[in-house]
Amino acid sequence: MSAAPNLVNLETVSKAYPDQVILDAVSLGVSAGQRIGVVGRNGDGKSTLLKLIARTEEPDSGRVVRTGGTTVASLGQTDTLPDASTVRSALFGDADAHEWASSPRVREVLGGLFGGLDAPSLPDGLDSRIGVLSGGERRRVDLARVLVGSADGRPASVTEGADLLLLDEPTNHLDIEGIAWLAAYLNSTKSAIVVVTHDRWFLDELCDRIWDVQGGSVFEYDGGYSAYVLARAERERQAALAEEKRQNLMRKELAWLRRGPKARTSKAKFRVDAANELIANEPPPRDAAELVSFATARLGKTVFEAHDVTVKAGDQVLLEHLDWMLGPGKRVGLVGVNGAGKTSLLRTLADATEDRRPAAGRVKVGRTVKLAWLTQHMEDLDGSWRVLESIERVAKRVQWGRKEMTAGQLAERLGFVGGRQRTLVRDLSGGQRRRLQLARLLMAEPNVLFLDEPTNDLDIETLTQLEDLLDDWPGTMIVVSHDRYFTERVADETWALLGDKRLRMLPRGIEEYLERRAEAKSDSAAPAAARAKAPSQSTIDRATQKELSKLERRLEKVEDKIAAVHADMAEFATDPGKLTELQGRLGDLERERDEIEERWMDLAD
Incomplete structure (x- = not known):
């Protein structure tokens, strides 16, 4: 069988900014049908690499060669959609409805992102003005623009998609169902794909190749994220390129990958024998019995007990007759449809720590509960503080399981290495501020953690460090996240809000949640169809x-x-x-x- 033709080649491409070399004489190629995931730390050049391939930025040296006739569609981190235009014109230009509405691909995209051909999830459907949409809605419109085939600035074609899709964080503003739909949709297309994402489940589900951007170089690996973890750990061991601490972390994550749910490794491309040999003596990521013992010592037998509780938002009842016990050492992943009450449930429990009663029923709180809640809202800090100073203002040392850690050591674990600890707060990026917010929260030594979308703005390397950190944290935790990989990695139980005012435990985790949601949609579609007929x-x-x-x-x-x-x-x-x-x-x-x-x-x- 002949090799797939190349669509784009980067030939000894270099790109630098005043304070950093982003790419140094990098040569890469993208072939027809390839699915490439781009990983690396924030600021190392992942987005720049996509811009060079898209030709929206020029290299300082070298060249980017695109095969004649190749069409490219790009999703950037910010959109260029005109505020005055409608969603319809942004997606289809002046084309009549009959030209695009009959396309199965267009119907699939509009259904997956907006709930139907008329985009009922948007304020005025396809006639909604771009300028009145929320950030999440604009993001989905821009993603739809790329998926329906709008390439190189031209209106969408309803017959063929672009030859190459360049996607920068396409899972942002999508929930777990939306991310699963996007992975399935992209797997069904013929387009080549280069995607930057921190969603490791998405990488494993979609990609057959990984580009790892590090220090001006790009290292290539066959397979998805699981294969990358093994191959990178092995390459670094053989070449002694990384310190022992990082290798242990990679092996630890690989051990979880191999022991985790079947879905996690269903597309792994590495040899099973090699993987098993590498992790033969690797213990589980967490010693559950020891952590529960520590947590019980810190918390006692009671953390939260909900008895016949009703949870409301305004006049709307989100949960009723809730009986739930959250014990010491429990690690819960909380998933659910938007508006079902995930954040409201956390708020009800948090209110109980301050003696505020729920709408009905009673919440009993353990006497020693010390709650910390990482919300999606950034903490307002003095911009003149330096990173380490702002952490030490909470505490200079923290007890972490059996170990004691200084503020500097914790900052290092969360990516503030060396001189970065002296960076002024006002000079931090959004992702760095998120890490600082988390460091300050952990330095307060809470024994109960509520993490509401903790993975926002964090790169994969920081996520693995955070997961490793939480492995040794002895306390009770509830995680609300659209990052499926993170939720499955740090939580031991999955509980779901399915929109029926009940809280259910799902023994098979997020896979079971997606199955139940698909069944619910199917059941609700049947009566609607019957009414229509x-x-x-x-x-x-x-x-x-x-x-x-x-x-x-x-x-x-x-x-x-x-x-x-x-x-x-x-x-x-x-x-x-x-x-x-x-x-x-x-x-x-x-x-x-x-x-x-x-x-x-x-x-x-």
Whole structure:
């Protein structure tokens, strides 16, 4: 079989900025159909590499050669969508609906990202103005633009996608279901793909090659993320390129990969015998019995006990009749549909530590509970402080299991190495601020941790360091994250909110959650289809049928808007002014829904 043709070649390409050499005489190629994942620390040049391939930046030396006729579609970290245009025009230009609506690929993308062909999850569907969309909605529109085939700035083709997709953090603003859908969709395309992402599950599910950007060089590995972990550990062992500490960490992660769920290694390309030999004497990542013993000593037998609890956001009931015990040493991954109440549940437990009662029922809190909550909101720190100083203002030393750690050692574990500990807070990037926020939180020596999207803005190397750090942390933890790999790595149990006001334990973890969500969607689609077909079985004239269809589409949009308002109410549950505004909007939407349903029933009768 002949080799796949090359689409793009980088020939001895170099790129430098005043303070750093990003790429130093790098030669790489992308062939048709390849799936390449790009990994490396933040700031090492992953995004720059994609820009060079896309020709939106020029190299200082060397050249980027693209095979004639190759079309390229790029997703950057920020979009260039015009605020005044509609979603429809951003995706399809001036093309008539019949030119794109019949395309299975377009229907799949709009369904996967926006819930249907008319994009009901957006405020005004495809007619929504870009300027009024949230950051997450804009991101999904830009991703849809790339996936439906908009290449090199030209309007989308509805027959063929781009030959090469360049995707910079495409999983941002997607939930676990959305990430699983995106991986499946990309696996079904013929396009070559180069993707920068810190989502290691996504890398393993999609990629057959890894580019590791380090210190101006790019190292290539066959296989997905699992294969990369093994091959990099082996290369560094043989060449003595990395210190022993990092090699132990890589082996530790590899051991978890091999012992973890079957789905984790289903696409691994490395030899099983070699992997087993490498990890033969590697212990499990955590000593669960010892950690529970430590946690019990610190916390006692009780952490949180919920008895017949109701959780609300405004007037909306998110959970009811909740009975749940969270004991010492428990590590829980909490997953669920947007608006189901994940953050509200954490807030209810946190409120109980300050003697605030839930809407109904009772939450019992252990006497020694010391809670720390890493939220998605950045801590406001004095910009004139230096990194180490800001950490030492919390504490200079911390007891970590059996070991004691200084503030400097903890900072180093979270990526602030050497001179970076003297960086001014005002000069930190978003990812660095996130790491600093986490370091300050851990220095306070909490025995209960709530981690709400802790992986935001962290690169893979920092994530593995954080996971290793948490392996030795003796306490109770709840993790809410769209990063499937991180959740499965640090949590021992998975609990789910499926939108039915109940909390369920899922023995098979996130895989079971996705199965249940797929079943729920299938079950809800069947009655909707039956309702849609019911009127057509009678002798209804064409005009009536047309109005019925129009009402059904309006009803779907209104229901999605109602769901979005409920989600906003959950988010702003502690802001009375915002809640009043949202409740007014909710009332208007519910009245509109009632009017639509009443008219639909009149026509159906």
